[in-house]
Each structure stands twice: as structure tokens, then as C-alpha cells.
Amino acid sequence: MPQLRILQHDFMECLENKGSFEEHIQLNHISPLNRFSIYQNNITQALRKVLELTYPLTWKLIGEDCANGAAYTFIREENAYPKTGNLDEWGENFPAFLERFPPTQPLAYLGDVARLEWLKHLSYGAPDAVPLKASDLKDINSESYSHLIFKLHPSAYLYSSHFPLDQILSVIEGSLESLTLEPRETYALIIRPYQRVNIHWISPAYFSFISLIQKETPLIQILETLQDEEFSLHEFLSFSLQNGLFSNYAFIITK
Amino acid sequence: MKKNVQDLVGVGLRQPHYSYILENKPDIGWFEIHSENFFQKGGPALHFLDKIREDYPLSLHGVGLSLGSAEGLDQNHLDKLKHCAHRFSPFLISEHLSWSRINGVSFPDLLPLPYTDETLVILERNIDQVQTILGREILIENPSSYLEYKESHYAEQEFLTTLCQKTGSKILLDINNIYVSCTNHGWNPVDYLDSIPLDLIGEIHLAGHSRKTFSDGSTLLIDDHGSAVPDAVWDLFNYLIDKGLSVPTLIEWDTDIPSFDVLQKEASKVLAFLSQRKSIYASA
Numbered sequence: 001m002p003q004l005r006i007l008q009h010d011f012m013e014c015l016e017n018k019g020s021f022e023e024h025i026q027l028n029h030i031s032p033l034n035r036f037s038i039y040q041n042n043i044t045q046a047l048r049k050v051l052e053l054t055y056p057l058t059w060k061l062i063g064e065d066c067a068n069g070a071a072y073t074f075i076r077e078e079n080a081y082p083k084t085g086n087l088d089e090w091g092e093n094f095p096a097f098l099e100r101f102p103p104t105q106p107l108a109y110l111g112d113v114a115r116l117e118w119l120k121h122l123s124y125g126a127p128d129a130v131p132l133k134a135s136d137l138k139d140i141n142s143e144s145y146s147h148l149i150f151k152l153h154p155s156a157y158l159y160s161s162h163f164p165l166d167q168i169l170s171v172i173e174g175s176l177e178s179l180t181l182e183p184r185e186t187y188a189l190i191i192r193p194y195q196r197v198n199i200h201w202i203s204p205a206y207f208s209f210i211s212l213i214q215k216e217t218p219l220i221q222i223l224e225t226l227q228d229e230e231f232s233l234h235e236f237l238s239f240s241l242q243n244g245l246f247s248n249y250a251f252i253i254t255k
Numbered sequence: 256m257k258k259n260v261q262d263l264v265g266v267g268l269r270q271p272h273y274s275y276i277l278e279n280k281p282d283i284g285w286f287e288i289h290s291e292n293f294f295q296k297g298g299p300a301l302h303f304l305d306k307i308r309e310d311y312p313l314s315l316h317g318v319g320l321s322l323g324s325a326e327g328l329d330q331n332h333l334d335k336l337k338h339c340a341h342r343f344s345p346f347l348i349s350e351h352l353s354w355s356r357i358n359g360v361s362f363p364d365l366l367p368l369p370y371t372d373e374t375l376v377i378l379e380r381n382i383d384q385v386q387t388i389l390g391r392e393i394l395i396e397n398p399s400s401y402l403e404y405k406e407s408h409y410a411e412q413e414f415l416t417t418l419c420q421k422t423g424s425k426i427l428l429d430i431n432n433i434y435v436s437c438t439n440h441g442w443n444p445v446d447y448l449d450s451i452p453l454d455l456i457g458e459i460h461l462a463g464h465s466r467k468t469f470s471d472g473s474t475l476l477i478d479d480h481g482s483a484v485p486d487a488v489w490d491l492f493n494y495l496i497d498k499g500l501s502v503p504t505l506i507e508w509d510t511d512i513p514s515f516d517v518l519q520k521e522a523s524k525v526l527a528f529l530s531q532r533k534s535i536y537a538s539a
Contacts, residue, residue: 003406004374005325008357011366024369026403028441030473035402038467038475039364046363085319085332085361086294125295128302154297195299 015040016079047075047082047090054091055117057172062104070094070101088125092118109163109181113172116165116199119157119190123197126155131193131244137237144251146220150213150240151248155192158210160185166201193244200243205231210245218252264525265314265505267480272515273303281519285312285346287505291319293343294335304343314347314458314503315340316427319361322381322395323354323368329361333388340389347458347503349394349427350385352378352415367400370409375418382422394457395419396427399435399464399478411436412450425457430491431484431507435464435476444491453500461492461525462507481510484521489528496532504529 013019014036025032048071052059059067074080074097082090095114098104131153140148165186170176187207189200202210205228212222223233240246263284268276270292275281286307293304304313320332340348353365368374385393397415409417419426428451437444463482468474484492484506492504506521 003371004323004369004377005357007369007404007406008325008354012357012360012362015362024404024406026405026407030439030475031469031471032402034469034471034473035475038401038477039366042364043362050363081360081362083359083361084329085321085355085363086291086335087319087363088291088295125298125300128297192298195302 015043044072044075046087047080048072050087051091051094054121055094055114057117057169058098058110058114061110061113061168061172062107066103070098070104073097073101088121091121094118109161109165109168112159112161112163112165113168116159116161116169116188116190119159120197120199123155123157123190123192126192129154129247132241132246132248134241137241137249140249145223146218147251147253148219149216149250149252150219150246151216151250152210152214153191153193153244153247155190155197156210156214156245157190158207158214159188159190160207161188169199189243189245191244198243206236206239209236216252263503264522264529265503266518266522267316267505267507267509268304268307268313269509269512270300271512272518273307275515277303277306279515280310281515283311283519283522285314285503287314287316287347287507288343290315290317290336290339290348293339301342308343313343313345314349314505315343315345316396317348317350318365319355319363320350320385321354321356321361322350322385323352323366323374323378324356324381325354325377326357328381328384329356333385336385337388347394348389348391349396349458351396351398352411352418353398365398367398367402367404369404369406370411370414371406372408375409375414375421378418379421382418382424386422386424392424394425394427396429396460397432397436399429399432399439399476401439401475401477403440410442410450412447416451416455419455426451426455427458427460428456428495429460429462430495431460431462431464431488432478434485434488434491435478438476445494448491448495453498456500456502458502459492459495459500459504460507461488461504461521462509463488479510480507482508483517484524489524492525493528496528501529 007024010019010021014021021036022032025035051071074094078097095111098114099111104110162183164184167176167179171179187202187204189202191198209222265285265287266283268286268288293300351365354368355362355366415426433444433447461484462480463484465477465479466474467477504525506518508518
């Protein structure tokens, strides 16, 4: 095996507290452990900072000391180092870790708050697309609904939770003073039609509808599946167009 | 380019300054970005950079490619860099004399390499791959380091010079990194500068550093880019300028980021050094 590969492997082992790196370091007036600790600290701090930037609401919710402690444990004990040099791709497993981490485990909704933040992060860097406007749909007649499929905006993500995430986020952001935590399903649409990521709290029917659009189900089939008498297609399309939900539409060919 | 790039001074572009730059169009020669901050497929960061690129030249400075990995480069990372370069048409693309990737794991730091013949061969191979895919030369930056390897048998400046001569790449000479590494290892910074052929230097970086004191009283300088360029680094820069060097020069400030006018004042100091030297030569 090439010597450089051995050295780099030994570095990784030492970082994970599985081996020593001292034998590679030139000895002089500063201890090798102190010298190595600079790199160890740089790496840990850089990753902690990435998590703080990706999960700002989590940091606010549990406080800096607790969040930093969770981040350090996640990095050290979960073998959670990034797989690529692009740090935007790293940190997805932090929400699941928060659900296992003893100090944060009692906050049952914390994992869901963090997952929502991860989806905001994905939406932020998702491909751009110009959302459809009402005028783009004016030539579609109702006879073609059986073939019509909408394409969701590439920045659109859906998330559902057993907790009142809408109120929890309002408390974290300061627009709501307190809340009585009672189990309630919440449904979120996370989307960035232009330069800002928005979270829309939507009804179960809208959530199901958008989930089926995501699977490229034809419009007429969605309406048949939904069987919700209170659902108004007109209102749904109005909401969708106002909030940039669609980036395109197409007609599927059925044999 | 608005003017001759050789005489212009750049500043590291960081997110807190995007809006200020777009609204005020400050008189700065060019901006440098960390390539990986713009690897997204879309979104506000790219939108801002497109706008800023309309008015300023850009340089791409990578921190995550890991040129020194024995296992080779991450092709996916390289493809993203190529895409970024295609979108923003930078006048310079640079990376570091360091490694950060092993066994499919990436560490977010610029880790030091042993300066050996084997490392030279691995770097030559990796740099050749990058330059072939990008279709252009890149610049390689000397790192700040906190340890030396027993295995090394080249001095860093000798290794970097040989590498760039073999690969056709240029040197991005970070003066602060030279000062930090020389202090940490007992090297002589003037000897370091004197060993680098001026015609290999394609860009200069200037930044600040801090000092870490350990419990046993020993200290190391830390390259944290979190303060103004210190006098000792200005002195080394001036020494280099007096030798006749005139290349794009960048002020870097990445932590505890101040308001943009603080960066502009640092940039104006660089211009003052360059102008002073020009006037001396003009009157000679």
C-alpha cells in the first residue's frame, strides 16, 4: 500500500480515536498531541457550524449549549463525517440522532422540527424553475383533465407530523408566546418558487392531492381518489398558482 | 475585466456582503468565492452571484477537492467544479496543497501532506486530471500547517515549486500562511519567499491569524482569517512587491466578518503598496 495512503488512513483512525498518529509527526518543542489537536478542533468546529447553519430553529429551540453538545456527540460518536467535500450535502441524519440523544430525547417533537429544517435546506438549493401562472393554463379544457398531469416545482417538499409544528415554529420564532402541546397532525408544504423558502401549513386533502401530483398522477384520477366533498379544485388551483406549486404541465398518452 | 487585472485588488466574497455589493457597487477589482458554496443546483446564492458577476471578475477558490488524496479525486466534486466554472467564467481557479479525503470520508479542513516523491507523483496525477477536465491551468495554494511529517524530505517551498513546474500550474502564494507555518515550524519566511520563482506566482492571499496557547504554555499560530492583516504579513508582502511582483492580490476574511468598508480599507492598503512601488520604478 502506498505510504501516503497509510498516513492518511492513520490520520482518520486517530481522528476517530481508533489509533495513534504520533509516529508520523516531527518531534520538537511542541507536543505532537497539541499539534494534532488543532486539526481535530478545526474539523469538529467546521462541522458544528454547518449543523448550526442548517438547523437554526433547532439551535434556538434547545439552546446553544445543548445544541452544540448534541452536535459534538453526533460528530464524534455517530461516525458522521461527510461523504463528500460539498458540505451542503451533509447533516441529513442529525434529526434522527436528536431523537436518540438522551438529553434531547424527551422533546418528542424535536426530530420533526429538525426534519422540516432539512427540507428547507434542500428547498433553498433546489433547481430554479419559473412557476406556472394562471394564464399558462387558460387553454386547458376540462375534457383533457383525464390526461393532464402537473409537474411540481423542483423546490417543493412535503412533510407531515403528529405534532402541531405550525404552533411550535411560531413559539420558536417569537410570534406565539406559548402553547399547550396536544397531539395534532400538521401538514407542511415547503417551497421556494423564487428566492425565498416558504412553509405553507396545508390541509390533509391538499397534502394528499400534492402527494399524488408528485407521483405524476393525472388530475382526473386524483379527483376520483380523493373523494373529499369539501375539496374545491378551483380553490386548490388558485392556492397552487399563487404559491408557485407547479413548474409545468403535460398530457400523458394512454394506450 | 474593468482594468488590467495585474494591478487590481480583490476581496473574498461572503454572504453578509451580497446585498451591500449589489446596492453600492464598491470600487473593488474582483471577488473570490469558495467554489463549494456555489455547488447548489439553484437558489438565492447563485442568483446573487450571477448579479455580482455582471459587474465584477470572479476567482474560484476550492477548499474541498482534496488534491492530495492517495485514493484519487471525487469525480462528482470535479464535475460540480466544472459546472461552476462554466457558469461563472472565473479568471482564476485555485485549490490547496493539502488533502481532506480518505476511504470515502471528507474532512472539512486542509490537512498537511508529507513532502515526498510519492506525494509528488500523486499530486501530479490529480492536478493533471483537474486541469484536463477544466481545460485550463489551476493555481495551488501553500497551506498553513500545524505539524511537520517525519516522512518529508522536501522543504515546502521546494516541493510546491517542483509540483507547479511539473504540472504547468501556478502558485497561489498565501503570505499569511507562510508566516503562520514558518512561525509554527521555525522556518525562515524570507528564505521561503526567496525560493519561489516570481514567474510561477499567479495570485497572492493576505489575511489575519490568531494565537493558540496550550496548557503547557506552548503556542501555535492559527490561520483563522478572522482579523486584519498583521504588520508582519504586510512586511513580507512588501518584500515580495519590492522584488517586482505584480499579480492579483486578495484580502481574505472568513470568520467574525466585519462590515464591507473594513475590507475595503484593507484592500486600499494593498493598492497603496502596489502604487508606491510603481512610482518608485517610474521615477528610477
